[in-house]
Amino acid sequence: MTPAARVQAAIEVLDRISADLAAEQALTNWARGARFAGSKDRAAVRDHVYDVLRQRRSVAALGGGESGRQSMLGLLRLQGVAPEALFTGDGYGPVPLSEEELQAGQPAEGNAALDLPDWLAPRFIADLGSEAEAVAEALKTRAPVFLRVNQGLTSVPQAIEALSEEGITAAPHALSPQALMVTGNPRRVAQSDAYLNGWVELQDAASQAVVDLLPLESGQRVLDYCAGGGGKTLAMAARLNGPVDAHDANPGRLRDLPVRAERAAANVSIVDQPDGEYDLVLCDVPCSGSGAWRRSPEGKWTLTPEKLAAVQKVQAQILREASGFVRSGGCLAYVTCSVLRCENMDQIESFLKDMPDWAVGPSRHFLPADGGDGFFVSCLTRA
Numbered sequence: 001m002t003p004a005a006r007v008q009a010a011i012e013v014l015d016r017i018s019a020d021l022a023a024e025q026a027l028t029n030w031a032r033g034a035r036f037a038g039s040k041d042r043a044a045v046r047d048h049v050y051d052v053l054r055q056r057r058s059v060a061a062l063g064g065g066e067s068g069r070q071s072m073l074g075l076l077r078l079q080g081v082a083p084e085a086l087f088t089g090d091g092y093g094p095v096p097l098s099e100e101e102l103q104a105g106q107p108a109e110g111n112a113a114l115d116l117p118d119w120l121a122p123r124f125i126a127d128l129g130s131e132a133e134a135v136a137e138a139l140k141t142r143a144p145v146f147l148r149v150n151q152g153l154t155s156v157p158q159a160i161e162a163l164s165e166e167g168i169t170a171a172p173h174a175l176s177p178q179a180l181m182v183t184g185n186p187r188r189v190a191q192s193d194a195y196l197n198g199w200v201e202l203q204d205a206a207s208q209a210v211v212d213l214l215p216l217e218s219g220q221r222v223l224d225y226c227a228g229g230g231g232k233t234l235a236m237a238a239r240l241n242g243p244v245d246a247h248d249a250n251p252g253r254l255r256d257l258p259v260r261a262e263r264a265a266a267n268v269s270i271v272d273q274p275d276g277e278y279d280l281v282l283c284d285v286p287c288s289g290s291g292a293w294r295r296s297p298e299g300k301w302t303l304t305p306e307k308l309a310a311v312q313k314v315q316a317q318i319l320r321e322a323s324g325f326v327r328s329g330g331c332l333a334y335v336t337c338s339v340l341r342c343e344n345m346d347q348i349e350s351f352l353k354d355m356p357d358w359a360v361g362p363s364r365h366f367l368p369a370d371g372g373d374g375f376f377v378s379c380l381t382r383a
Protein backbone atom coordinates (compact mmCIF):
# COMPACT_ATOMS: atom_id res chain seq x y z
CA MET A 1 0.00 0.00 0.00
CA THR A 2 1.17 3.55 -0.63
CA PRO A 3 1.54 5.90 2.37
CA ALA A 4 -1.56 7.71 1.07
CA ALA A 5 -3.57 4.48 0.92
CA ARG A 6 -2.60 3.76 4.53
CA VAL A 7 -3.94 7.21 5.50
CA GLN A 8 -7.20 6.50 3.66
CA ALA A 9 -7.51 3.12 5.45
CA ALA A 10 -6.96 4.84 8.82
CA ILE A 11 -9.67 7.37 7.94
CA GLU A 12 -12.14 4.55 7.29
CA VAL A 13 -11.21 2.70 10.49
CA LEU A 14 -11.53 5.91 12.55
CA ASP A 15 -15.00 6.53 11.10
CA ARG A 16 -16.04 3.03 12.15
CA ILE A 17 -14.70 3.66 15.66
CA SER A 18 -16.76 6.88 15.82
CA ALA A 19 -19.78 4.80 14.87
CA ASP A 20 -19.24 2.92 18.16
CA LEU A 21 -16.97 0.05 17.19
CA ALA A 22 -14.03 -0.82 19.47
CA ALA A 23 -10.67 0.09 17.91
CA GLU A 24 -9.39 -3.52 17.85
CA GLN A 25 -12.62 -4.73 16.24
CA ALA A 26 -12.56 -1.94 13.64
CA LEU A 27 -8.93 -2.74 12.76
CA THR A 28 -9.65 -6.49 12.53
CA ASN A 29 -12.70 -5.89 10.30
CA TRP A 30 -10.65 -3.63 8.02
CA ALA A 31 -7.77 -6.15 7.81
CA ARG A 32 -10.21 -8.98 6.90
CA GLY A 33 -11.45 -7.00 3.95
CA ALA A 34 -7.96 -5.82 2.90
CA ARG A 35 -6.19 -9.03 1.84
CA PHE A 36 -3.76 -6.90 -0.20
CA ALA A 37 -2.41 -5.32 3.02
CA GLY A 38 0.89 -6.77 4.25
CA SER A 39 2.06 -6.81 7.87
CA LYS A 40 3.85 -3.45 7.47
CA ASP A 41 0.69 -1.89 6.05
CA ARG A 42 -1.42 -3.23 8.92
CA ALA A 43 1.12 -1.93 11.45
CA ALA A 44 1.19 1.52 9.80
CA VAL A 45 -2.62 1.82 9.73
CA ARG A 46 -2.77 0.70 13.35
CA ASP A 47 -0.16 3.29 14.34
CA HIS A 48 -2.15 6.07 12.61
CA VAL A 49 -5.36 5.00 14.37
CA TYR A 50 -3.80 4.75 17.82
CA ASP A 51 -1.87 8.01 17.38
CA VAL A 52 -5.22 9.72 16.73
CA LEU A 53 -6.95 8.00 19.68
CA ARG A 54 -4.22 9.13 22.09
CA GLN A 55 -4.54 12.76 20.94
CA ARG A 56 -8.15 12.97 19.84
CA ARG A 57 -8.71 16.56 20.95
CA SER A 58 -5.42 17.97 19.59
CA VAL A 59 -5.91 16.37 16.19
CA ALA A 60 -9.57 17.45 16.03
CA ALA A 61 -8.53 21.06 16.71
CA LEU A 62 -5.78 20.98 14.08
CA GLY A 63 -7.90 19.13 11.51
CA GLY A 64 -11.00 21.27 11.99
CA GLY A 65 -13.30 18.48 13.27
CA GLU A 66 -13.67 14.94 14.57
CA SER A 67 -14.34 12.88 11.42
CA GLY A 68 -11.75 10.30 10.38
CA ARG A 69 -10.61 12.56 7.54
CA GLN A 70 -10.30 15.63 9.77
CA SER A 71 -8.51 13.59 12.44
CA MET A 72 -5.93 12.28 9.97
CA LEU A 73 -5.49 15.78 8.56
CA GLY A 74 -4.89 17.05 12.11
CA LEU A 75 -2.52 14.17 12.93
CA LEU A 76 -0.35 14.83 9.87
CA ARG A 77 -0.19 18.52 10.77
CA LEU A 78 0.72 17.61 14.36
CA GLN A 79 3.48 15.32 13.09
CA GLY A 80 4.82 18.03 10.78
CA VAL A 81 3.92 16.08 7.61
CA ALA A 82 2.49 18.18 4.76
CA PRO A 83 -1.02 16.72 4.24
CA GLU A 84 -1.23 18.01 0.65
CA ALA A 85 1.38 15.41 -0.35
CA LEU A 86 -0.89 12.54 0.79
CA PHE A 87 -4.38 13.95 0.14
CA THR A 88 -3.94 13.75 -3.66
CA GLY A 89 -6.50 11.13 -4.65
CA ASP A 90 -3.68 9.09 -6.21
CA GLY A 91 -2.60 5.59 -5.17
CA TYR A 92 -5.90 4.91 -3.34
CA GLY A 93 -5.21 7.92 -1.10
CA PRO A 94 -7.76 10.42 0.24
CA VAL A 95 -9.25 12.91 -2.22
CA PRO A 96 -7.51 16.33 -2.41
CA LEU A 97 -8.17 18.85 0.34
CA SER A 98 -10.81 21.50 -0.29
CA GLU A 99 -10.06 25.21 0.19
CA GLU A 100 -12.15 25.06 3.39
CA GLU A 101 -10.11 22.12 4.75
CA LEU A 102 -6.88 23.88 3.89
CA GLN A 103 -7.98 26.93 5.91
CA ALA A 104 -9.50 25.00 8.86
CA GLY A 105 -7.73 24.03 12.04
CA GLN A 106 -5.87 25.66 14.87
CA PRO A 107 -3.74 24.39 17.76
CA ALA A 108 -5.68 23.00 20.74
CA GLU A 109 -5.82 25.00 23.95
CA GLY A 110 -6.53 24.26 27.64
CA ASN A 111 -7.96 20.81 28.42
CA ALA A 112 -7.98 19.98 24.71
CA ALA A 113 -4.21 20.57 24.55
CA LEU A 114 -3.80 18.11 27.46
CA ASP A 115 -5.89 15.62 25.46
CA LEU A 116 -8.11 14.96 28.45
CA PRO A 117 -11.92 15.10 28.73
CA ASP A 118 -13.17 18.33 30.35
CA TRP A 119 -14.56 16.59 33.46
CA LEU A 120 -11.25 14.80 34.12
CA ALA A 121 -8.67 17.52 33.47
CA PRO A 122 -9.30 19.42 36.76
CA ARG A 123 -8.95 16.17 38.73
CA PHE A 124 -5.69 15.39 36.97
CA ILE A 125 -4.35 18.82 37.85
CA ALA A 126 -5.56 18.58 41.48
CA ASP A 127 -4.16 15.05 41.96
CA LEU A 128 -0.87 15.35 40.09
CA GLY A 129 -0.06 19.02 40.68
CA SER A 130 3.12 20.09 38.93
CA GLU A 131 3.40 16.64 37.25
CA ALA A 132 -0.06 16.80 35.61
CA GLU A 133 1.15 18.28 32.34
CA ALA A 134 4.09 15.87 32.00
CA VAL A 135 1.78 12.90 32.67
CA ALA A 136 -0.81 14.12 30.14
CA GLU A 137 2.00 14.63 27.60
CA ALA A 138 3.40 11.13 28.24
CA LEU A 139 -0.07 9.63 27.73
CA LYS A 140 -0.12 11.07 24.19
CA THR A 141 2.94 9.05 23.15
CA ARG A 142 3.37 5.43 22.04
CA ALA A 143 4.34 3.06 24.86
CA PRO A 144 7.66 1.27 24.44
CA VAL A 145 7.70 -2.54 24.37
CA PHE A 146 9.23 -3.85 27.61
CA LEU A 147 10.33 -7.36 28.46
CA ARG A 148 10.95 -9.04 31.80
CA VAL A 149 13.95 -11.34 31.80
CA ASN A 150 13.02 -14.59 33.52
CA GLN A 151 15.96 -14.91 35.87
CA GLY A 152 14.97 -18.48 36.78
CA LEU A 153 15.97 -19.50 33.23
CA THR A 154 18.55 -16.96 32.04
CA SER A 155 20.39 -13.72 32.82
CA VAL A 156 19.94 -10.20 31.46
CA PRO A 157 23.12 -10.30 29.28
CA GLN A 158 22.21 -13.76 27.92
CA ALA A 159 18.67 -12.63 27.07
CA ILE A 160 19.97 -9.52 25.29
CA GLU A 161 22.38 -11.70 23.29
CA ALA A 162 19.69 -14.26 22.36
CA LEU A 163 17.29 -11.52 21.23
CA SER A 164 20.00 -9.83 19.19
CA GLU A 165 20.75 -13.11 17.35
CA GLU A 166 17.11 -12.91 16.18
CA GLY A 167 17.47 -9.29 15.08
CA ILE A 168 15.76 -7.78 18.15
CA THR A 169 17.70 -5.12 20.03
CA ALA A 170 16.95 -4.44 23.68
CA ALA A 171 18.61 -2.55 26.52
CA PRO A 172 18.26 -2.61 30.32
CA HIS A 173 15.83 -0.08 31.81
CA ALA A 174 16.27 1.86 35.05
CA LEU A 175 12.83 0.99 36.45
CA SER A 176 13.69 -2.63 37.25
CA PRO A 177 16.88 -4.76 37.21
CA GLN A 178 15.27 -7.41 34.97
CA ALA A 179 13.47 -5.00 32.62
CA LEU A 180 14.54 -4.61 28.99
CA MET A 181 13.26 -1.93 26.66
CA VAL A 182 13.04 -3.20 23.08
CA THR A 183 14.74 -0.70 20.80
CA GLY A 184 14.57 -2.56 17.50
CA ASN A 185 12.08 -4.96 15.86
CA PRO A 186 9.54 -5.18 18.71
CA ARG A 187 7.03 -6.94 16.46
CA ARG A 188 9.35 -9.97 16.18
CA VAL A 189 9.37 -10.66 19.94
CA ALA A 190 6.32 -12.94 20.09
CA GLN A 191 7.81 -15.30 17.46
CA SER A 192 11.35 -15.29 18.88
CA ASP A 193 12.95 -18.33 20.55
CA ALA A 194 13.83 -16.20 23.57
CA TYR A 195 10.11 -15.56 24.10
CA LEU A 196 8.89 -19.05 23.16
CA ASN A 197 11.49 -20.65 25.52
CA GLY A 198 10.28 -18.52 28.43
CA TRP A 199 13.48 -16.46 28.75
CA VAL A 200 11.53 -13.22 28.36
CA GLU A 201 7.93 -12.17 29.02
CA LEU A 202 6.14 -9.10 27.70
CA GLN A 203 5.56 -6.90 30.76
CA ASP A 204 5.63 -3.17 31.34
CA ALA A 205 8.72 -1.97 33.27
CA ALA A 206 6.69 -0.22 35.99
CA SER A 207 4.56 -3.34 36.43
CA GLN A 208 7.84 -5.20 37.09
CA ALA A 209 8.99 -2.47 39.48
CA VAL A 210 5.77 -2.90 41.46
CA VAL A 211 6.60 -6.59 42.02
CA ASP A 212 10.20 -5.66 42.94
CA LEU A 213 8.79 -3.59 45.83
CA LEU A 214 6.76 -6.44 47.36
CA PRO A 215 8.26 -7.96 50.54
CA LEU A 216 8.56 -11.45 48.98
CA GLU A 217 10.78 -14.14 50.49
CA SER A 218 11.18 -17.72 49.36
CA GLY A 219 9.09 -20.19 51.30
CA GLN A 220 6.18 -17.73 51.70
CA ARG A 221 2.60 -18.66 50.86
CA VAL A 222 1.53 -16.11 48.24
CA LEU A 223 -1.82 -15.39 46.58
CA ASP A 224 -2.47 -13.24 43.51
CA TYR A 225 -6.13 -12.40 44.22
CA CYS A 226 -6.87 -10.60 40.90
CA ALA A 227 -4.44 -12.52 38.69
CA GLY A 228 -6.06 -11.82 35.28
CA GLY A 229 -3.57 -12.62 32.50
CA GLY A 230 -0.98 -13.41 35.18
CA GLY A 231 1.74 -10.86 34.41
CA LYS A 232 2.40 -10.20 38.09
CA THR A 233 1.76 -13.84 39.11
CA LEU A 234 4.66 -14.93 36.88
CA ALA A 235 6.91 -12.12 38.09
CA MET A 236 6.22 -13.08 41.72
CA ALA A 237 6.84 -16.79 41.01
CA ALA A 238 10.19 -15.87 39.39
CA ARG A 239 11.20 -13.77 42.40
CA LEU A 240 10.18 -16.44 44.90
CA ASN A 241 11.51 -19.32 42.81
CA GLY A 242 8.52 -21.09 44.32
CA PRO A 243 4.75 -21.54 44.10
CA VAL A 244 2.10 -18.82 43.74
CA ASP A 245 -1.68 -19.31 43.93
CA ALA A 246 -3.63 -17.39 41.28
CA HIS A 247 -7.28 -16.41 41.69
CA ASP A 248 -9.66 -14.20 39.69
CA ALA A 249 -13.39 -13.58 40.08
CA ASN A 250 -13.66 -14.10 36.33
CA PRO A 251 -12.05 -17.48 35.62
CA GLY A 252 -12.03 -16.71 31.89
CA ARG A 253 -9.37 -14.05 32.57
CA LEU A 254 -7.01 -16.83 33.78
CA ARG A 255 -7.33 -18.79 30.52
CA ASP A 256 -3.80 -18.07 29.24
CA LEU A 257 -2.02 -18.40 32.57
CA PRO A 258 -1.32 -22.18 32.58
CA VAL A 259 0.38 -21.95 29.14
CA ARG A 260 2.36 -18.85 30.15
CA ALA A 261 3.41 -20.52 33.43
CA GLU A 262 4.55 -23.66 31.62
CA ARG A 263 6.61 -21.60 29.16
CA ALA A 264 8.24 -19.73 32.07
CA ALA A 265 8.72 -22.94 34.15
CA ALA A 266 6.79 -21.15 36.92
CA ASN A 267 4.94 -22.99 39.69
CA VAL A 268 1.44 -21.50 39.52
CA SER A 269 -1.78 -23.09 40.84
CA ILE A 270 -5.17 -21.73 39.85
CA VAL A 271 -7.45 -21.56 42.90
CA ASP A 272 -11.21 -21.07 42.45
CA GLN A 273 -11.68 -20.30 46.13
CA PRO A 274 -8.62 -19.33 48.21
CA ASP A 275 -8.34 -21.24 51.46
CA GLY A 276 -6.48 -20.50 54.69
CA GLU A 277 -4.00 -17.69 55.30
CA TYR A 278 -1.21 -16.29 53.19
CA ASP A 279 1.99 -14.38 53.95
CA LEU A 280 1.29 -12.03 51.07
CA VAL A 281 -1.88 -11.33 49.09
CA LEU A 282 -1.62 -9.16 45.98
CA CYS A 283 -4.74 -7.23 44.86
CA ASP A 284 -4.05 -5.79 41.40
CA VAL A 285 -7.58 -4.41 41.25
CA PRO A 286 -9.68 -3.33 38.24
CA CYS A 287 -9.27 0.43 37.76
CA SER A 288 -9.70 3.34 35.34
CA GLY A 289 -6.49 2.23 33.59
CA SER A 290 -5.46 5.89 33.48
CA GLY A 291 -1.80 4.98 33.96
CA ALA A 292 -1.92 2.80 30.86
CA TRP A 293 -3.84 5.04 28.43
CA ARG A 294 -0.81 5.09 26.11
CA ARG A 295 -1.60 1.42 25.39
CA SER A 296 -5.41 1.59 25.64
CA PRO A 297 -6.27 5.18 24.70
CA GLU A 298 -9.98 4.50 24.14
CA GLY A 299 -10.34 4.26 27.94
CA LYS A 300 -9.48 7.95 28.23
CA TRP A 301 -12.60 8.90 26.25
CA THR A 302 -15.01 6.23 27.53
CA LEU A 303 -14.37 6.77 31.25
CA THR A 304 -17.17 8.77 32.92
CA PRO A 305 -17.58 10.02 36.53
CA GLU A 306 -20.19 7.28 37.02
CA LYS A 307 -17.88 4.51 35.77
CA LEU A 308 -15.06 5.83 37.97
CA ALA A 309 -17.32 5.81 41.05
CA ALA A 310 -18.46 2.26 40.24
CA VAL A 311 -14.92 0.91 39.90
CA GLN A 312 -13.93 2.57 43.19
CA LYS A 313 -16.69 0.58 44.92
CA VAL A 314 -15.34 -2.66 43.47
CA GLN A 315 -11.78 -1.77 44.58
CA ALA A 316 -12.89 -1.11 48.17
CA GLN A 317 -14.84 -4.36 48.25
CA ILE A 318 -11.91 -6.44 46.89
CA LEU A 319 -9.48 -4.93 49.39
CA ARG A 320 -11.72 -5.82 52.32
CA GLU A 321 -12.47 -9.32 50.93
CA ALA A 322 -8.80 -10.12 50.28
CA SER A 323 -7.67 -8.85 53.70
CA GLY A 324 -9.36 -11.93 55.20
CA PHE A 325 -6.73 -14.17 53.59
CA VAL A 326 -3.70 -12.41 55.11
CA ARG A 327 -2.07 -13.96 58.20
CA SER A 328 -1.29 -11.82 61.20
CA GLY A 329 1.92 -9.90 60.38
CA GLY A 330 1.42 -10.62 56.67
CA CYS A 331 1.16 -8.17 53.78
CA LEU A 332 -1.82 -7.07 51.68
CA ALA A 333 -0.45 -5.34 48.58
CA TYR A 334 -2.90 -3.01 46.81
CA VAL A 335 -2.03 -2.13 43.22
CA THR A 336 -3.69 -0.10 40.45
CA CYS A 337 -2.54 1.10 37.06
CA SER A 338 -4.22 4.44 37.81
CA VAL A 339 -2.75 7.88 38.41
CA LEU A 340 -5.90 9.14 40.17
CA ARG A 341 -5.89 9.72 43.92
CA CYS A 342 -9.47 8.47 44.39
CA GLU A 343 -8.36 4.97 43.26
CA ASN A 344 -5.05 5.03 45.12
CA MET A 345 -4.26 6.75 48.42
CA ASP A 346 -7.95 7.55 49.08
CA GLN A 347 -8.72 3.80 49.00
CA ILE A 348 -5.90 3.08 51.45
CA GLU A 349 -7.06 5.83 53.82
CA SER A 350 -10.66 4.62 53.72
CA PHE A 351 -9.53 0.99 54.34
CA LEU A 352 -7.44 2.02 57.37
CA LYS A 353 -10.38 3.95 58.79
CA ASP A 354 -12.57 0.80 58.68
CA MET A 355 -9.82 -1.65 59.71
CA PRO A 356 -7.89 -0.20 62.65
CA ASP A 357 -5.71 -3.32 63.12
CA TRP A 358 -3.96 -2.63 59.79
CA ALA A 359 -1.03 -0.27 59.15
CA VAL A 360 0.28 1.15 55.90
CA GLY A 361 3.85 0.32 54.87
CA PRO A 362 5.79 1.46 51.79
CA SER A 363 3.64 3.04 49.05
CA ARG A 364 4.82 4.29 45.70
CA HIS A 365 3.55 5.98 42.56
CA PHE A 366 5.08 5.27 39.18
CA LEU A 367 4.12 7.83 36.56
CA PRO A 368 4.15 7.39 32.76
CA ALA A 369 6.65 10.24 32.70
CA ASP A 370 9.12 7.79 34.40
CA GLY A 371 9.14 5.66 31.24
CA GLY A 372 6.77 2.81 32.15
CA ASP A 373 3.01 2.89 32.69
CA GLY A 374 1.50 4.68 35.68
CA PHE A 375 1.09 2.39 38.71
CA PHE A 376 0.36 2.73 42.41
CA VAL A 377 1.39 0.19 45.03
CA SER A 378 0.82 0.20 48.77
CA CYS A 379 1.74 -2.57 51.23
CA LEU A 380 -0.62 -2.92 54.17
CA THR A 381 0.35 -5.01 57.20
CA ARG A 382 -1.96 -6.72 59.64
CA ALA A 383 -0.98 -6.22 63.29
Ligand SMILES: C[S@@+](CC[C@H](N)C(=O)[O-])C[C@H]1O[C@@H](n2cnc3c(N)ncnc32)[C@H](O)[C@@H]1O
Nearest residue numbers: 226227228229230231232249250253284285286
Ligand atom coordinates in the same frame (compact mmCIF):
# COMPACT_ATOMS: atom_id res chain seq x y z
C1 LIG B 1 -5.99 -5.18 36.56
S1 LIG B 1 -6.61 -6.74 36.19
C2 LIG B 1 -5.33 -7.81 36.74
C3 LIG B 1 -4.08 -7.81 35.86
C4 LIG B 1 -3.07 -8.86 36.25
N1 LIG B 1 -2.74 -8.82 37.66
C5 LIG B 1 -1.77 -8.76 35.45
O1 LIG B 1 -0.74 -8.30 35.98
O2 LIG B 1 -1.80 -9.18 34.28
C6 LIG B 1 -7.84 -6.92 37.41
C7 LIG B 1 -8.49 -8.30 37.52
O3 LIG B 1 -9.35 -8.31 38.66
C8 LIG B 1 -10.40 -9.23 38.41
N2 LIG B 1 -11.48 -8.99 39.38
C9 LIG B 1 -12.53 -8.13 39.29
N3 LIG B 1 -13.30 -8.21 40.40
C10 LIG B 1 -12.73 -9.12 41.22
C11 LIG B 1 -13.05 -9.64 42.51
N4 LIG B 1 -14.12 -9.24 43.18
N5 LIG B 1 -12.23 -10.59 43.03
C12 LIG B 1 -11.15 -11.01 42.36
N6 LIG B 1 -10.79 -10.56 41.13
C13 LIG B 1 -11.57 -9.62 40.57
C14 LIG B 1 -10.75 -8.96 36.97
O4 LIG B 1 -11.41 -10.09 36.41
C15 LIG B 1 -9.36 -8.70 36.34
O5 LIG B 1 -8.84 -9.86 35.74
